[in-house]
Amino acid sequence: MGNVTVVLVDIGNTRTKLAFSDGESLLSVTELPTGEFDSHLLSKPMDAWVLSSVVPAVGTMWTELLSRKAPGLTLKEVDNFDIIFDVRRKAEVGEDRLADIEGAFYLGLKPPFITIDFGTASVINLVTPQHEFVGGVIGPGVMSSYECLTSKAALLKEVPLDVPEDLIGRDTKTNLESGFILGFAFWAEGFYARLKKQYPDLSAVLTGGAAKIIHQVIDFPAQYEPHLSLLGLLRVLELNKHLL
Ligand SMILES: Nc1ncnc2c1ncn2[C@@H]1O[C@H](COP(=O)(O)OP(=O)(O)O)[C@@H](O)[C@H]1O
Ligand SMILES: CC(C)(COP(=O)(O)O)[C@@H](O)C(=O)NCCC(=O)O
Ligand SMILES: [K+]
8 A cells, every 4th residue: 555554453352452554564563451542542643444343342432433533444344355254154253353364364374274362262263275264163261261260269379371391380380381371282282183184284373462472382383473463454454445
């Protein structure tokens, strides 16, 4: 596009990711807790925006604010994707999942591939060699389940988790690191291994808040891209410019 300012917003259940872009790449990225808003964020002039949200009330608030500034697209209303939908109920699919998939196309991944997002939930999307999005996996989020456990177990305190040095923990902290960091890596490895039998050329990309740690211990070839969903919104813009 060149010489334009595009604002990209991905509203997840925990964090809202916001980027300024020239329509081709990300120029700056900020994050804030979902539900919070800082009017300074949208004080700069913009030419267009693209928004995905899995928190309807917050999505509506941002859409109203952004609409006052420039024309834009929400993932709900766009019609061009790199995928053919082969899911039972397209309207049910979280917009952030579509953003992740389009992010993989932005990066140049060739189907078959999976995207793995360790956000509030742990989510896998599968795109087949025929470019069909057939669905995926929604499971417990790394930190969501960790917070749940530490709130239910009297002796477990919520300590920060690091990459464990060993498979088997030797104290409470390292036991928890095995369970949550390695455990979720094994979760991803299990799905990857089974899908790879069906799709020998399968590739994978990891994203989401907890992927920053988990990607370090994953034992299959997977790219790590912290801004996958925002890159996906750029790809969505590219495919749907005619709607602006
Ligand atoms: N800097 C961080 N350190 C540790 N955990 C983080 C950090 N940032 C995010 N997380 C964890 O990652 C999750 C949020 O990741 P994110 O991918 O933004 O989720 P969502 O898209 O669902 O809002 C939360 O569970 C949070 O605890
Ligand atoms: C699965 C999700 C909760 C993931 O949300 P996130 O962890 O990114 O906040 C979200 O994509 C969602 O609410 N999806 C709707 C159900 C579906 O995708 O089938
Ligand atoms: K997300």
